[in-house]
Amino acid sequence: MTANNIPAMMDDMGRRAKAAAAALARSSVEQRAAALGAAAEAILAHRDDILAANARDMQAAEQKGLSGAMLDRLLLDEARVAAMAEGIRQIAALPNPLGRVTAEWERPNGLLIQRVAVPLGVIGIIYESRPNVTADAGALCLKSGNAVILRGGSESFHSSSAIRDCMIEGLQAAGLTGDAIQMVPTTDRAAVGYLLSGMPNYVDVIVPRGGKNLIARVQNDARVPVIGHLEGICHVYVHASADVDTARDIVLNAKMRRTGICGAAETLLIDAACLDTHWRPVADALIDAGCEIRGDARICALDERAVAASEADWDTEYLDAIIAARAVDGIDAAIAHIAAHGSGHTEAIIAEDQQAVEQFFHDLDSAILLHNASTQFADGGEFGMGAEIGIATGKIHARGPVGAEQLTSYKYVVRGSGQTRP
Amino acid sequence: MTANNIPAMMDDMGRRAKAAAAALARSSVEQRAAALGAAAEAILAHRDDILAANARDMQAAEQKGLSGAMLDRLLLDEARVAAMAEGIRQIAALPNPLGRVTAEWERPNGLLIQRVAVPLGVIGIIYESRPNVTADAGALCLKSGNAVILRGGSESFHSSSAIRDCMIEGLQAAGLTGDAIQMVPTTDRAAVGYLLSGMPNYVDVIVPRGGKNLIARVQNDARVPVIGHLEGICHVYVHASADVDTARDIVLNAKMRRTGICGAAETLLIDAACLDTHWRPVADALIDAGCEIRGDARICALDERAVAASEADWDTEYLDAIIAARAVDGIDAAIAHIAAHGSGHTEAIIAEDQQAVEQFFHDLDSAILLHNASTQFADGGEFGMGAEIGIATGKIHARGPVGAEQLTSYKYVVRGSGQTRP
Numbered sequence: 001m002t003a004n005n006i007p008a009m010m011d012d013m014g015r016r017a018k019a020a021a022a023a024l025a026r027s028s029v030e031q032r033a034a035a036l037g038a039a040a041e042a043i044l045a046h047r048d049d050i051l052a053a054n055a056r057d058m059q060a061a062e063q064k065g066l067s068g069a070m071l072d073r074l075l076l077d078e079a080r081v082a083a084m085a086e087g088i089r090q091i092a093a094l095p096n097p098l099g100r101v102t103a104e105w106e107r108p109n110g111l112l113i114q115r116v117a118v119p120l121g122v123i124g125i126i127y128e129s130r131p132n133v134t135a136d137a138g139a140l141c142l143k144s145g146n147a148v149i150l151r152g153g154s155e156s157f158h159s160s161s162a163i164r165d166c167m168i169e170g171l172q173a174a175g176l177t178g179d180a181i182q183m184v185p186t187t188d189r190a191a192v193g194y195l196l197s198g199m200p201n202y203v204d205v206i207v208p209r210g211g212k213n214l215i216a217r218v219q220n221d222a223r224v225p226v227i228g229h230l231e232g233i234c235h236v237y238v239h240a241s242a243d244v245d246t247a248r249d250i251v252l253n254a255k256m257r258r259t260g261i262c263g264a265a266e267t268l269l270i271d272a273a274c275l276d277t278h279w280r281p282v283a284d285a286l287i288d289a290g291c292e293i294r295g296d297a298r299i300c301a302l303d304e305r306a307v308a309a310s311e312a313d314w315d316t317e318y319l320d321a322i323i324a325a326r327a328v329d330g331i332d333a334a335i336a337h338i339a340a341h342g343s344g345h346t347e348a349i350i351a352e353d354q355q356a357v358e359q360f361f362h363d364l365d366s367a368i369l370l371h372n373a374s375t376q377f378a379d380g381g382e383f384g385m386g387a388e389i390g391i392a393t394g395k396i397h398a399r400g401p402v403g404a405e406q407l408t409s410y411k412y413v414v415r416g417s418g419q420t421r422p
Numbered sequence: 423m424t425a426n427n428i429p430a431m432m433d434d435m436g437r438r439a440k441a442a443a444a445a446l447a448r449s450s451v452e453q454r455a456a457a458l459g460a461a462a463e464a465i466l467a468h469r470d471d472i473l474a475a476n477a478r479d480m481q482a483a484e485q486k487g488l489s490g491a492m493l494d495r496l497l498l499d500e501a502r503v504a505a506m507a508e509g510i511r512q513i514a515a516l517p518n519p520l521g522r523v524t525a526e527w528e529r530p531n532g533l534l535i536q537r538v539a540v541p542l543g544v545i546g547i548i549y550e551s552r553p554n555v556t557a558d559a560g561a562l563c564l565k566s567g568n569a570v571i572l573r574g575g576s577e578s579f580h581s582s583s584a585i586r587d588c589m590i591e592g593l594q595a596a597g598l599t600g601d602a603i604q605m606v607p608t609t610d611r612a613a614v615g616y617l618l619s620g621m622p623n624y625v626d627v628i629v630p631r632g633g634k635n636l637i638a639r640v641q642n643d644a645r646v647p648v649i650g651h652l653e654g655i656c657h658v659y660v661h662a663s664a665d666v667d668t669a670r671d672i673v674l675n676a677k678m679r680r681t682g683i684c685g686a687a688e689t690l691l692i693d694a695a696c697l698d699t700h701w702r703p704v705a706d707a708l709i710d711a712g713c714e715i716r717g718d719a720r721i722c723a724l725d726e727r728a729v730a731a732s733e734a735d736w737d738t739e740y741l742d743a744i745i746a747a748r749a750v751d752g753i754d755a756a757i758a759h760i761a762a763h764g765s766g767h768t769e770a771i772i773a774e775d776q777q778a779v780e781q782f783f784h785d786l787d788s789a790i791l792l793h794n795a796s797t798q799f800a801d802g803g804e805f806g807m808g809a810e811i812g813i814a815t816g817k818i819h820a821r822g823p824v825g826a827e828q829l830t831s832y833k834y835v836v837r838g839s840g841q842t843r844p
Contacts, residue, residue: 022761026785107806111795118787120817200641204817219622225647225818246840253842339444361835363448365540373533373838382843383834384529395542395626395831396647397819409817412805413783416795418668420675421804 006186010194013149013182014202017122020179021147025119029096031174036092036139039170040085043135046166047081053162054131061155069260073129074155084135084163087387091139094386097405098145112415117408119145121204124195125389126151126218128210131159136387137209138167138181144407147180149203151195153210154187161185196221207402209390212317227398227406229390231317232262232345234375237334237360239351240271244278246372247350252285253374254348260319262391263346263378267314268325269334275302275327283325291321298327314341331356335363342366344393346378367393367400428608432616435571435604436624439544442601443569447541451518453596458514458561461592462507465557468588469503475584476553483577491682495551496577506557506585509809513561516808519827520567534837539830541567543626546617547811548573548640550632553581559631559811560589560603566829569602571625573617575632576609583607618643629824631812634739649820649828651812653739654684654767656797659756659782661773662693666700668794669772674707675796676770682741684813685768685800689736690747691756697724697749705747713743720749736763753778757785764788766815768800789815789822 024032043050054076061074103115123146127133134152141148152160160183168178184191196206196218205225208218212231219226236254238247254265270278275298283303286293293299294313295306306325313324314337328334338347346368349360357371368378368391380388380401388401398406446454465472476498483496525537545568549555556574563570574582582605590600606613618628618640627647630640634653641648658676660669676687692700697720705725708715715721716735717728728747735746736759750756760769768790771782779793790800790813802810802823810823820828 025787105806107804111799113805116783118817220645223642225816243840249840249842257843357837361538365447365833368834368836370836371838373836373841374843376843377533377836377838377841379843382529383535384527394647395540396649399831400834409821411787412790412822414790414792414795414799415779416793416799418665418671419795419799420671421679421796421798421801 006188006190006194007198010184010191010199011202013184014122014199016179017147017149017182018202020177021119021121023177024142024145024147024180027145027176029098031176032142032145033092035142035170035174035176036088037170038173039139039167040088040092042166042169043081043085043088043163046162047078050081050159050162050166051076051078053158056158057131057156066155070129070155074131074159076131076159080132084132087132087136088139091143091387091404094143094404097143097408102410109419110417111419114413115410116413117405118411120407120409122147122149122202123407124149124151124203124206124224126192126195126206126208126210126214127153128214129153129155131156131163133209134160134163134183135167137389138164140387140389140404140407142171142180143404146407147182149182149184149195151184151192157187193221197223200224207389225396226394227392227402228394229262230343230345230393232264232378232391233267233315233317233341233343234263234265234345234378235267235269235338235342235347236265236375237269237328237338237347237349238271238274238278238282239331239349239353239356240273241353241356242274242278242350243352244281247278248281248285250348250350250372250374251282252289254376255286255323256289256291256321257374257376259321261376263376264319265348265375266316266318266324267341268323269328269337270325271334272298272327272329279303286323289321291323294322294324296326299325317343331359335360338364338366345391346370346375348373348375367391428610428612428616429620432606432613432621433624435606436544436621438601439569439571439604440624442599443541443543445599446564446567446569446602449567449598451520453598454564454567455514457564457592457596457598458510459592460595461561461589462510462514464588464591465503465507465510465585468584469500472503472581472584472588473498473500475580478580479553479578488577492551492577496553496581498553498581502554506554509554510557510561513565513809513826516565516826519565519830524832531841532839533841536835537832538835539827540833542829542831544569544571544624545829546571546573546625546628546646548614548617548628548630548632548636549575550636551575551577553578553585555631556582556585556605557589558809560586562809562811562826562829564593564602565826568829569604571604571606571617573606573614579609615643619645622646629811647818648816649814649824650816651684652765652767652815654686654800654813655689655737655739655763655765656685656687656768656800657689657691657760657764658687658770658772658797659753659760660690660692660696660700660704661753661771661775661778662695663775663778664696664700664772665774666703669700670703670707672770672772672794672796673704674711676798677708677745678711678713678743679796679798681743683798685798686741687770687797688738688740688746689763690745691750691759692747693756694720694749694751701725708745711743713745716744716746718748721747739765753781757782760786760788767813768792768797770795770797789813
């Protein structure tokens with residue numbers, strides 16, 4: 001594959017994806033469910049092939065000196081392969097997102113108008129090293145009747161290809177075209193550029209899934225709509241009215257349950273009015289769990305275990321056992337801090353004062369706002385929406401968890417009896 | 423204003439728009455309604471100023487030799503000014519699109535999740551010569567809590583500026599910032615380029631409203647999401663089972679009621695099986711109304727009044743008293759023609775056979791599909807949605823009529839009682 005061939009190759013993929021999307025839009029829900037079930041079967045049946053492909057990727061990654069965290073993301077084992085198949089089965093079991101009548105009304109002239117959910121068309125998904133995204137994203141697109149062009153990280157190329165083969169086996173077993181789930185067959189970065197900007201006639205939307213640099217590149221280069229997933233600089237705000245045990249439990253969970261997910265808390269805001277009563281229990285729990293605290297001047301003055309935060313700390317997604325902590329003078333200051341430093345992902349308020357809660361909910365504009373609950377609930381499964389491609393932080397089309405339902409559009413179907421417009 | 427100043431000027435507008443959007447998001451529904459009422463008052467009170475500004479635009483347009491249709495679009499008179507004010511009042515009277523709880527459910531762990539409608543933020547609207555769009559679009563954005571940066575056609579610059587002044591008077595009368603409705607204060611095209619690509623930190627979405635060339639430029643150059651409005655190549659398909667009077671009345675209305683709107687029919691498809699019975703009544707009605715028919719070979723063989731269609735006719739939005747007509751061999755052929763040549767706007771089937779109707783509704787993927795009703799119902803007002811910015815033909819975010827409700831996003835509000843994630 002040379003760079004010169006890329007536009008022709010990508011255009012061909014685009015044409016096939018568009019034809020597959022048209023076929024999928026007309027397929028039955030039973031066919032799509034059968035394809036998902038068969039894909040899950042195929043993943044289990046070809047487990048050894050997938051693990052062998054993954055071993056090739058792992059070997060290359062180790063030679064390239066990838067970090068332990070990167071290697072762990074890349075690694076597949078028997079349990080992870082089984083979990084992938086189970087994930088596809090769970091997606092198959094979700095309600096059919098297509099054909100839902102999401103609104104219905106009758107006009108005075110007798111026209112009956114229905115708004116009906118339809119697929120988006122062709123989705124381009126660009127992701128990084130986790131090979132299981134190939135299965136998750138492929139299955140979510142198939143569930144929602146969309147054709148997909150996948151472009152995974154070069155590190156996971158062989159693993160993803162083996163998984164993609166299983167997805168195609170599933171499609172074909174159900175009489176659907178394998179073109180519904182395609183994967184860019186090269187690790188050449190020019191192919192990503194072409195997917196983003198060169199094929200607006202074939203690609204309806206791009207979903208990037210990965211780190212800050214990937215998202216920034218996609219949002220800058222894309223000539224088609226992007227359902228964006230920015231980083232999660234999530235805040236927990238402890239209001240003066242907070243119950244101290246609730247504050248301690250939620251801050252600890254929001255930060256430390258898993259530090260590497262986008263819904264993990266990165267900044268703790270605490271009312272100066274309750275520092276005396278609430279700081280120690282919260283800070284003790286964090287420090288006992290191995291968390292570093294980067295505090296502002298008031299917190300550092302109060303607690304010698306905190307190190308001094310720099311301005312950059314308020315804008316950092318650590319994804320690690322570190323929390324930035326700042327004392328604020330009431331809810332207006334907390335809201336102003338979040339508006340200035342948040343990424344619009346998820347914020348929580350811990351409070352017993354209901355008026356403060358309503359102000360927090362009204363004045364802040366993040367995808368997810370929680371009261372007395374952990375930010376780590378920012379997850380499609382926890383929302384009861386099933387698997388998701390990510391948590392969208394943009395405001396167009398879908399916001400928050402992006403599952404099968406969010407990968408649909410709608411059309412209006414209007415039933416008349418001869419009406420003409422006066 | 424020199425081109426060198428444009429980035430700084432536009433960035434300043436963007437900053438002010440973003441601050442205004444934050445203020446609007448926190449404003450009350452009463453304040454927004456008061457601002458709309460006061461803007462309608464201001465338009466009536468400043469009618470003479472608006473007409474004087476319009477006279478300047480008209481004079482320049484005549485000197486530039488603009489066509490009669492263009493001049494008519496640009497022209498304001500007392501009735502049109504009054505209609506503009508009335509249009510704003512109607513928007514003020516619509517239900518509040520913000521704060522609606524569009525979904526609500528409880529999780530087994532007791533978390534109560536609500537999806538609540540919120541503004542999009544800052545909307546850039548790029549439009550052509552009709553100055554009334556300044557009032558309509560400004561009012562729709564205000565209604566939905568969005569700040570807007572308007573960029574109208576250079577021909578209507580003075581008219582639009584005078585109308586914008588009235589909108590600002592309305593905002594200020596209600597204690598809201600005039601920055602909520604800004605207008606690019608130059609006709610320099612570089613400002614459009616910068617609005618599309620230079621200020622993604624300030625602009626959340628672009629809504630183009632105008633002809634094919636404008637839309638193409640916007641979709642090519644924009645670095646922010648676009649709610650696109652392509653041309654309307656709308657089809658009426660007369661199925662063999664159609665009632666002949668219904669077919670005649672609807673085809674005539676769909677084509678000739680108003681030929682210049684995007685929902686006007688451009689192509690007539692008719693089953694070969696009913697040509698003998700249905701063609702003459704339909705064609706007679708069209709020709710009596712002054713419509714030119716461009717037919718395929720079978721239609722030209724049947725009716726000497728039809729002129730021969732070229733391949734280009736199937737892809738042309740005439741916006742005029744011309745219709746392309748083609749005989750098709752059944753519904754599959756009709757659907758294939760529409761899939762190949764339609765613009766995804768609006769299509770109608772005239773049929774008594776309910777199975778054909780369901781196939782038409784299922785297999786086609788246009789924003790609006792109608793049965794036994796005129797394509798000219800493709801209109802926000804006719805849908806009962808009130809004023810609209812246009813009919814979106816893309817699949818992302820909003821499709822079909824884009825009114826105040828479609829100019830919103832949502833956030834999730836989650837009420838807990840101390841839940842942490844296991």
